[in-house]
Amino acid sequence: MGRYIVARLIQSIPVLILVSVISFAIMKLVPGDPAILIGGPTATPAELANIRANLGLDQPFHIQMWKFYAGLVQGDLGMSLLLGKPVLEATIERIPVSLSIALYSMVLTLAFGLACGVIAALNRNGWADQGAMIFALLGVSIPNFWLGLMFIVLFSVHLGWLPTGGYVPWQESFIGWLRTATMPAVSLSLLQIGLLARITRSTMLEVLRQDYIRTARAKGLPEFVVIGKHAFKNVMIPVITVIGIIFSVLLSGSLVIESVFSVPGVGSLLGSAILRRDYPMIQGGLLLVAWALLMLNILVDVLYAYFDPRVRYDHGR
Numbered sequence: 001m002g003r004y005i006v007a008r009l010i011q012s013i014p015v016l017i018l019v020s021v022i023s024f025a026i027m028k029l030v031p032g033d034p035a036i037l038i039g040g041p042t043a044t045p046a047e048l049a050n051i052r053a054n055l056g057l058d059q060p061f062h063i064q065m066w067k068f069y070a071g072l073v074q075g076d077l078g079m080s081l082l083l084g085k086p087v088l089e090a091t092i093e094r095i096p097v098s099l100s101i102a103l104y105s106m107v108l109t110l111a112f113g114l115a116c117g118v119i120a121a122l123n124r125n126g127w128a129d130q131g132a133m134i135f136a137l138l139g140v141s142i143p144n145f146w147l148g149l150m151f152i153v154l155f156s157v158h159l160g161w162l163p164t165g166g167y168v169p170w171q172e173s174f175i176g177w178l179r180t181a182t183m184p185a186v187s188l189s190l191l192q193i194g195l196l197a198r199i200t201r202s203t204m205l206e207v208l209r210q211d212y213i214r215t216a217r218a219k220g221l222p223e224f225v226v227i228g229k230h231a232f233k234n235v236m237i238p239v240i241t242v243i244g245i246i247f248s249v250l251l252s253g254s255l256v257i258e259s260v261f262s263v264p265g266v267g268s269l270l271g272s273a274i275l276r277r278d279y280p281m282i283q284g285g286l287l288l289v290a291w292a293l294l295m296l297n298i299l300v301d302v303l304y305a306y307f308d309p310r311v312r313y314d315h316g317r
Contacts, residue, residue, distance in 0.1 A: 080280055135197070189250070248297075269281070
């Protein structure tokens, strides 16, 4: 397994290079000049030219790209044009915020998605099945940003239970963190709960028809043992791959949700950088996000092998 992980890490390098090239190319095609944003509307042409020269924006595309990769080898993602600090430092400061929201959303997704799917499968065509599938249908039909706005109107404006936005680190106040993180986390997770519930239900129904489940029941095993020990573990085999995709979606979906709730995470940082043409921040931030998603995919592969002993990787033997 160790060799397999190393091989996957090596295979991720071309992907990261491709992400950086695409981000460079897209930002060059987008209209706008960061020198104008930095210099302001009163800056003279000479001052704007001086800003571009100091930032290296007047150099050809391939020269800027070469300097980026040269710094990347040394662990330097460049300096943010507008924050005035290293991109790596600015991004690392925001990672705990985005990660806490994503993990909170993931816990909600797993708890409610798996529970709804299993309950629906065990009560096929019953009221519990229909109720769970209606909830899942609503989840996949409602955009998370609209749901977030409705949460603000209901729980913040009308009821006054939760703040409209902001973020309190859990180290400072766990209750404060729950109050500020709950609406963003629920807004992100509702769609994924619906998807996970539908997939879990269909997988559980297929597993329950297998011969080893009928054999376990014929032996007189209690139903909770049949479901918990024999059925659920096999349900998790295909679900694990979906869980990895869901967590990736939760991380990437934070861009909009963090803007809606004014959460100071990586998503809002990248959103602000895009609007303000902060090229180094966009390129470095996207590269770090791509690296995180690649590491997540490798983790999913490892978990898949753990839950399914039949899986054998040539590199891991």
